[in-house]
Amino acid sequence: MAADPSTSDEPVSKKARTGEGLVSTWPKFTHRMDQDEVKTFFKETGYIKIPDFLSEDELAALNRELARYRRDVVPNISNKDVFYEEKDNPDTIIRLERMQTNDDFFKDLGLSPAFNGLADLLLGEDMEPNNVQFFSKPPGAKPTPPHQDGKYFMHDKGITFWLALDDADEENGCLYYVPGTHLMGELQHEKSTALGFSQGLADYSAEMQEKEACMSAKKGNTSMAEKEVCMAAKKGSLLGHHPYTVHRAGKNSSPTRWRPALGLTYWAKSCRHDEELQKKHKEYQQKLVKELENKGRI
Numbered sequence: 001m002a003a004d005p006s007t008s009d010e011p012v013s014k015k016a017r018t019g020e021g022l023v024s025t026w027p028k029f030t031h032r033m034d035q036d037e038v039k040t041f042f043k044e045t046g047y048i049k050i051p052d053f054l055s056e057d058e059l060a061a062l063n064r065e066l067a068r069y070r071r072d073v074v075p076n077i078s079n080k081d082v083f084y085e086e087k088d089n090p091d092t093i094i095r096l097e098r099m100q101t102n103d104d105f106f107k108d109l110g111l112s113p114a115f116n117g118l119a120d121l122l123l124g125e126d127m128e129p130n131n132v133q134f135f136s137k138p139p140g141a142k143p144t145p146p147h148q149d150g151k152y153f154m155h156d157k158g159i160t161f162w163l164a165l166d167d168a169d170e171e172n173g174c175l176y177y178v179p180g181t182h183l184m185g186e187l188q189h190e191k192s193t194a195l196g197f198s199q200g201l202a203d204y205s206a207e208m209q210e211k212e213a214c215m216s217a218k219k220g221n222t223s224m225a226e227k228e229v230c231m232a233a234k235k236g237s238l239l240g241h242h243p244y245t246v247h248r249a250g251k252n253s254s255p256t257r258w259r260p261a262l263g264l265t266y267w268a269k270s271c272r273h274d275e276e277l278q279k280k281h282k283e284y285q286q287k288l289v290k291e292l293e294n295k296g297r298i
Contacts, residue, residue, distance in 0.1 A: 066165070
């Protein structure tokens with residue numbers, strides 16, 4: 001049970017800021033799903049979908065903290081951690097990065113029993129939080145290119161969870177997964193012009209058809225691009241995917257609806273001690289930020 005703020009030596013303001021007694025006491029992920037069913041499905045397809053993962057009260061609390069973060073934290077953080085649809089308009093945030101390093105609440109969220117441990121179950125490794133991100137696709141936004149997160153991770157010992165903060169559907173740009181692509185390894189990517197997504201599959205259809213031909217378990221002539229699954233999700237639903245699972249997001253055709261979501265990535269603890277990986281990843285991030293600065297995008 002959380003400590004009573006009235007009897008604690010720590011200021012109430014500190015507790016409100018960090019969310020102590022909130023995310024740290026949320027029910028464990030094991031109470032939100034059938035572990036065996038989810039693990040088996042992930043092994044076969046490379047992704048998961050858990051409807052109603054967060055309760056209405058939990059989702060409301062998370063949205064309140066997000067509003068506070070945008071109001072109080074964003075004005076004071078590095079430009080490499082915030083992306084805008086319109087650079088000079090603070091109301092057009094489309095992406096926030098490294099929220100866990102900028103705010104204690106979102107650090108607590110990554111460590112919360114509601115999320116922390118699920119990656120270990122799915123990948124069979126000791127995992128730890130790597131990043132907490134916010135994504136919001138504005139009305140009229142272009143599609144996100146098909147890609148594999150492993151291209152950005154530079155390894156396959158990680159997982160991405162995607163939490164719908166509002167309903168995501170075909171109109172406002174929901175995700176699409178291609179089942180089984182986690183078994184294909186890293187596919188060829190090329191530079192993309194999409195803000196926040198510097199890499200996309202070089203040839204979505206041809207590249208995967210070629211890989212599919214090499215996989216004896218795959219039969220028939222249907223291209224992998226045609227096998228993608230629409231992942232429309234109600235608010236509070238949790239999606240998750242393997243680093244090599246090919247996925248994309250559709251365009252937002254709605255004239256009024258944004259498509260907000262929170263991303264939580266977990267990496268194997270062994271990655272933290274891989275000096276070569278850390279060096280390569282840091283250099284890539286610095287190069288990407290420099291390119292975006294030069295183009296006036298951040």
